[in-house]
Amino acid sequence: MTTKYTKDHEWVSLDGDIATVGITKFAAEALGDVVFVELPEMGATYLKGSEVAVVESVKAASDVYAPIGGTITEVNDTLTEAPETVNEAPEAGGWFCKMRVTNASEMDALMDKAAYDAHCAAEG
Amino acid sequence: MAEADTLKRTPLYDLHVEHGAKMVPFAGYEMPVQYGEGVKAEHVWTRNHAGLFDVSHMGPCFLFLKDGLGEPGAHEKIAAALETLVPSDIAALAPGQGRLTTLLNEDGGILDDLIVTRMPDESLQGMLYIVVNGACKQSDWALLRDHLGDTAALQTADDRILIAVQGPDAEAVVAGLFPEAAELKFMRCAHIQRDGERFMVTRSGYTGEDGFELLLPSNDKGKEIVGTFLADERVKPIGLAARDSLRLEAGLCLYGHDMDAKRDPVEAGLAWTIQKSRRARADFPGADRILTALENGPAEKRVGIRPLERAPAREGTEIHVGGERVGTVTSGGFGPSVDGPIAMGYIRADLAAPDTEIELMVRGKARPAVVADLPFIKQNYKR
Numbered sequence: 001m002t003t004k005y006t007k008d009h010e011w012v013s014l015d016g017d018i019a020t021v022g023i024t025k026f027a028a029e030a031l032g033d034v035v036f037v038e039l040p041e042m043g044a045t046y047l048k049g050s051e052v053a054v055v056e057s058v059k060a061a062s063d064v065y066a067p068i069g070g071t072i073t074e075v076n077d078t079l080t081e082a083p084e085t086v087n088e089a090p091e092a093g094g095w096f097c098k099m100r101v102t103n104a105s106e107m108d109a110l111m112d113k114a115a116y117d118a119h120c121a122a123e124g
Numbered sequence: 125m126a127e128a129d130t131l132k133r134t135p136l137y138d139l140h141v142e143h144g145a146k147m148v149p150f151a152g153y154e155m156p157v158q159y160g161e162g163v164k165a166e167h168v169w170t171r172n173h174a175g176l177f178d179v180s181h182m183g184p185c186f187l188f189l190k191d192g193l194g195e196p197g198a199h200e201k202i203a204a205a206l207e208t209l210v211p212s213d214i215a216a217l218a219p220g221q222g223r224l225t226t227l228l229n230e231d232g233g234i235l236d237d238l239i240v241t242r243m244p245d246e247s248l249q250g251m252l253y254i255v256v257n258g259a260c261k262q263s264d265w266a267l268l269r270d271h272l273g274d275t276a277a278l279q280t281a282d283d284r285i286l287i288a289v290q291g292p293d294a295e296a297v298v299a300g301l302f303p304e305a306a307e308l309k310f311m312r313c314a315h316i317q318r319d320g321e322r323f324m325v326t327r328s329g330y331t332g333e334d335g336f337e338l339l340l341p342s343n344d345k346g347k348e349i350v351g352t353f354l355a356d357e358r359v360k361p362i363g364l365a366a367r368d369s370l371r372l373e374a375g376l377c378l379y380g381h382d383m384d385a386k387r388d389p390v391e392a393g394l395a396w397t398i399q400k401s402r403r404a405r406a407d408f409p410g411a412d413r414i415l416t417a418l419e420n421g422p423a424e425k426r427v428g429i430r431p432l433e434r435a436p437a438r439e440g441t442e443i444h445v446g447g448e449r450v451g452t453v454t455s456g457g458f459g460p461s462v463d464g465p466i467a468m469g470y471i472r473a474d475l476a477a478p479d480t481e482i483e484l485m486v487r488g489k490a491r492p493a494v495v496a497d498l499p500f501i502k503q504n505y506k507r
Contacts, residue, residue: 032164033163033164036465056436058167058365058457059457080434083434
């Protein structure tokens with residue numbers, strides 16, 4: 001299983017052809033208290049970089065983009081009743097959705113942990 | 125960072141940074157949007173204990189007679205001058221009493237909302253203490269000077285520290301340094317002179333809780349007072365984000381969002397700021413339009429809105445009924461004390477009754493909601 005990151009602070013873990021997608025700890029901390037997550041519909045197909053979910057904090061709504069293209073196979077229903085899970089465990093129980101990837105090689109262009117940490121350090 | 129270069133800082137800037145604030149541009153100032161614990165924690169703390177807000181970006185000022193200050197009839201003279209621009213009965217204020225009013229354009233549109241307080245001191249009759257919004261202060265002050273300059277002078281005080289201390293513990297905290305504060309009732313003011321400094325303490329606020337707003341000198345003495353409040357374990361500093369969720373739960377308008385120059389006080393739900401005496405005299409700007417709206421009811425009304433699902437509806441969200449657009453959300457978000465999404469907006473008057481079923485168009489999807497009474501929480505003012 002490999003985990004990669006986007007400059008917009010999504011993470012994606014690929015296991016076989018199933019990718020799990022969420023937002024990073026850095027993003028969750030910047031957003032503050034998450035009060036609602038609009039999850040994608042089961043079976044919907046998304047291109048890499050398209051808007052796959054919306055996360056709402058007390059302050060504002062922010063788009064979440066698909067780090068990789070694919071078809072939704074599962075959404076994290078926990079977030080419907082307990083959106084605060086995104087703050088508590090953004091890179092574990094606070095995942096947004098799973099998708100069957102269209103082209104696994106799209107992972108190659110994303111950042112690894114070291115590159116992402118450097119990206120966050122630069123954003124301050 | 126050209127923008128940051130032109131942003132002003134309040135006298136409390138260093139204190140915010142010390143307390144771990146995230147600073148953002150707001151109304152031309154670098155202001156704290158939140159501190160370390162986050163918006164929800166700050167919001168709930170204010171409702172349960174006491175929150176301290178830096179509102180030094182706002183526009184406190186003093187409007188006073190050029191001649192005859194403290195003489196008999198002085199208050200009536202300054203009130204008559206200001207009443208040419210606002211629809212509230214300023215003359216009827218008792219010494220030390222304040223009230224909410226609006227500055228109106230010639231069409232009766234709202235240029236700003238403001239609190240006008242009659243100075244309590246006998247020697248300062250003919251002087252009003254006025255606090256206007258930060259984003260409007262330069263244009264408000266220009267308007268006051270242009271229209272009232274023959275009889276009144278305006279002294280701005282936005283170089284001082286203006287803080288709000290809000291919440292059930294606010295009285296005990298503020299009375300620790302200003303015992304006079306405990307005696308004040310809602311919308312009453314004390315002018316305290318001590319150690320060569322002057323302090324304005326008003327029992328008012330923007331959270332729906334009991335609390336005070338204090339105008340303090342910007343020097344070390346003023347900062348020391350703020351430091352003393354913050355050192356109290358009942359007090360935490362609160363940022364702009366929680367200030368917004370607190371005022372939304374309390375059903376209070378934010379100028380530029382819930383009202384603007386196109387809206388008159390009647391549709392904005394502020395008809396109560398136009399006292400009978402002023403309605404009878406019909407001598408304020410836009411009186412024709414406003415009195416007609418009072419008589420016939422406005423075409424649209426400001427109402428509370430409760431989304432029935434978890435998704436918040438933000439400013440600009442369209443309100444639909446039966447597939448037809450009938451209004452717009454003007455403030456919307458999440459209420460931590462309500463523990464759910466809340467909003468306010470304007471809707472066609474025939475649909476403005478509480479519990480009317482409406483739909484909110486959030487990201488293209490119709491979400492069910494109902495019109496709701498304002499405020500969303502019980503206001504805890506000390507009447």
